[in-house]
Amino acid sequence: MANNGENKQTVLSTLPKDLPLDFLRSSTDQFSKERIIGTGAFGTVYRGTMPDGQTIAVKKLAENAPLPRDRAFTNEVQNIMALQHDNIVKLVGYCHEGQKKVVLNNGRYIVADVYESLLCYEYLAKGSLQKNLFEGHSNMAWHTRFKIIKGICNGLLFLHRIPIIHMDLKPENILLDHNMMPKIADFGLSRLFGQEQTRANTQNVVGSYGYIAPEYLYRGEISTQSDIYSLGLLIIETTTGEKNQPKQNEPSAREFIEKVHKNWTDGHITSMYPHLNKNELQEVKVCIQIGLECVNIDRKNRPSIETIVEKLDGRCANDMANLQISTSSRRG
Template sequence: MATGGITLENLPKELPLDSFKKITDNFSEERLLGTGAFGSVYKGILDDGGLVAVKKLAENSPVPRDKIFENEVQNIMVLEHENIVKLVAFRREAQSKLVQSNGRHIIADITETLLCYEFLPRGSLDKNLFGENNSIDWDTRFKIIKGICKGIDFLHTLPKPVLHLGLKPQNILLGDNMTPKIADFGFSRIFGQEQTRMNTRSVVGSVGYMAPEYLYSGEISARSDIYSLGLIIMEISTREKNSSSTDQKHARKYIDRVKENWTLEEIMSVYSELEEHEVHQVAGCIKIGLQCVKIDQNKRPSIENILVMLNELPTNEEVSHSR
C-alpha cells in the first residue's frame, strides 16, 4: 500500500477531482460499469486495493446536476442503514474547458459532479433476477424482499421522511451476502413531518414503475414508493419481468397478468421444488405486491403494514409445529 495513499479508512468526504481521475484510470472505458439516466458509473480502485463505485453525472440528465448533487449528498450521505447504499465521498468542481458551440470553439465553465459509493460486486437486482445467472433460490429472494422493505421503512420513517421516487430492480444493488441496498436517489424528495403528499411539475423516472397519480398528475407521497415496491415484489416472486417501462398504462398489463395467472395451483406447479410453507410465502408476497399497486393510493398498505404482513407469513418452524 502506498504511504499516505487513498484508502477506504482515510477516504475524505470531499475527494479532489485528480483523485477521482486516479482511482478510475481517468474514467477509462475499461473501468465503466454502466450508464444510466444520471450519467456513467466507473469502478474505482484505491491505493490499498479497496473498491468503490464512482458516478460521473451527465450534463443532460433528467434532473439538473445541482439537484441530484443536493439529493444524494445532503440527503443521503448522513443515512446509515444496511439496506441503503453508502455514499462515501463526492466532488463538485467547475473547470474551464474548450467546447464547441455553434461551430465555434469557446472556453466555458463546466461543472464536474462526482459521487463515490461503496462497491457492490454482485451488481443490480435486475441483473441477478433476469440476467444469465438468474438462479437465486426462493429463501434468498424472500430475504431480499424483506431487506428492500426494511430500507424503505427506514427512509419513510425518518424525522424528515425521504421518498425515493425511482425504485426499480436496476436501482437495488446486492452485496456479497445478497443483502439488497437501495441506490440512486437522484429523484428523491424530502418531506416535512406535516406533509403527507405534494405535487411536482417535473415528473421523471421509469414509466413502468411509476404510480399512476405521479405519472399523470405529478402527485407524490409515500404511497408512490409503495406502488413501485409492489411491482418489484411481484417480479422477485414470479421471476417474470415487468417489461412495461415504455407502456403509458403504468404496468397494468403486467399487474393484470400476475393477478390472473399466479394462482396457488400455478405457484405449486412453477415452484414444485418448494416446501409447503415456502409456497405460501410466494403466494403471500404476490398478494402483498398486488395490494401495493392498487390504483387508489389510499388502498395501498403502508410500509409498516407490509413488514407486518411479511413477518406473518409461515416459516418452516411454524409448519412443523402445526403437524
C-alpha cells in the same frame, strides 16, 4: 471521561468526503471504458480503486439527466449523506469541481468553468437486482428472493420514517452485496419531506416507465404511496421472476399486473416452486398478495410500509391465516 473507543468510527468520521476530481480520475484510469460497471439516465458508473486497494463505485453524472445535474447531485448528497442502514447504499465520497476548459459557445471558442459532478459509493460485488433476476441464467433460490424482498422493505421503512421518498424504485436501483443483501441505491429523484408534509404536486413528472404510480404519472401527486406502488412491482418481479416490460410509449404496468393476477394462482405457485415446504409456499403467496395490494390504482388502498414489513415478518396473523389473493387488488 475515559475514551474506550479510540478506533471506533463516529458518525462524523464516516460521513462522505469531498474528493478531488484528479483523485477520482486516477482511481478510474481516467474514466476508461474498461472500468464501466453500469449506465443509466443519471450517468455512468465506474469501478474505482483506492490507494489502499479498496474498490468503490464512482458515478459520473450526465449533463442530459432527467433532472438538472446540480439538482440531482444535491438530492443524492443531501438526502443520503448521513444515512446509516444495512439496506441503503453507503455514500463514501463526492466531487463537484470546476476546471477551466476551452468550449465552443455561439460559434466562438471561450474559456469557461466546466463543472463535473461525481458521487462515490461502496462497491457491491453482485451488481443490480435487475442483472441477478433477468440477465443470464438466473436460478435464484426462494429463500434468497425472500431475503431480498424483506431487505428492500426494511430499507424503505427506514427512508419513509425520515421521511425520504425515493421516487425511482426498480430492479436496476437495488444493488446486492456478496451475501445477496439488497441495498437501495440511486437517489437522484428522491424528495425529502418536512415532518408535517405528506403529499406534494409537481408538473415535472420523471421516473421509469412501468414503475411510476398512476397518481404521480397523471396528476403529479407525490407521496410515500408513490414508492409503495413501485415496491409492489419490485416484490412481484422478485417473487415470480417475470419482468415488468411495458410496451414502447406505454407508461403503465397494467398489463403486467393483470397477467400476474390471472396466472399466479395457488396451483401455479406450487408448480413453479415444487420443492418448497408449506411455510415457504405461504411466503410466496404472501408476497404475491402484498405486491398486488401495493399496485392498487387508488393510493389510499395501498398498505403502508409498516404493514408490509409486519406481514413479511408474519406478525399479521389474520392475514396469514386467511390468505386470499382478493379481486379487489386487481388494479394498476
